[in-house]
Amino acid sequence: MDDDRTAKARLRDAAVELVAEGGTKALSARAVADRAGLSQGLIRHHFGSMAALLRECDAHVAEQIREGKEQVISPGPGFDPLSALNVDGRERVVGYLAARLTEDSEHLDGLVDTLIDDATGYITKAVEAGLMRGARDERQRAAILTVFSLGSIVMHRHVARHLGVDLSSADFASQPGYLTYVRLQLEAFAALFQPEVVEQSLGYIDSMEEDT
Template identity: 40%
Template sequence: MSDTDSRGGAERIIEAAIDLFGRHGVHGTSLRSVAQQAGVSQALVVHHFGSKDGLLRACDHHVASVTRANKERTVAGGPQLDPFQTLRQLEKSQPLLRYLARALTEGGERTRELVDEFVADAHDYMRLAEEAGFVKPSATPHERTIVLVIWSMGALAMHSHVKRLLGVDFLADDAPPESLGPYLRPMLELFTQGLMQEGAFDQMTEMFEVPESISEREA
């Protein structure tokens, strides 16, 4: 396939960049190495993305878009969805996970924008999940969504400790979906059964309730 195939070239460039940025980091990856792995000229990389920063932003958007699409497909599957469907998608997305883990630990303005995009997308699929009856309504839907995104991203950013303590390697190329069990089982237990006994948190919950008079003034 030649450089003149602009759509195919751009897609191959993003795929190669995600793999290399995830493995070697931003500073350890050059536009030349991305072009070589994608099988295109460096001039074509510059033509599509302008600079390394432009390529990074395109990669960020692609990773966020793929994650959003996977979540929406899972929710659309309904109550009878395949319980390993998301895990199989995850198994095929190791380069994206490596890229995201790098982005979260390298920090900076780009990382803030990426996290904000994940939060915005999460609001949409959490709403869909609530409408589908998978997720309970929340008195603080915005804050709940942010906490869930931070939890999931935090686990990925600390993937080396997850591997050390649970034996679960999020970034392994050859690990079957079932190998995530030591991490996913307790997570699903927390999500479906909760942690505290009924009534144990009532007093603390009342501490954070917004008085009705304040709610009415803000409305």
């Protein structure tokens, strides 16, 4: 099958995959070029440096998360609670974040700040859509929720051990612990949502469990 992505996108996606699989230590110009099937010179042409390529990867992953969340919110109170956990290329996104977030450096500040800014935006939209309750300071709420969420990604191996669901798996939604995980999330964070949204969502999960 022909790959209709631009050379720049192919290099970026190759870098995301490499980081997801082996962390930033696996990232080199040769590895990225080989994975993308392109020449190393194109990395400098499109990005200027490997550091700039990594920043581009950060921005792309953040954009994928933001777009996924906004699509979930757009239907308003009739949203599908299960779709909130699905992001295109989920295993790459989670794997990338899990690897990046273990590197405690100021270079991560931009990525985390972007994720919090984006969360502030889509949480505000969720409040306006009647899904979530308002908060005194939406950005502070977005910050704490983002930190909690990123923590579960870093600890995804232990989430799998205790809850039976691998957050980094491509077949996340087909795992035995999936519906239980979604239910636990809703129950733990029920106070964030409008009561009717929680009731509707838990009822939806009940019906899904009856069908399995």
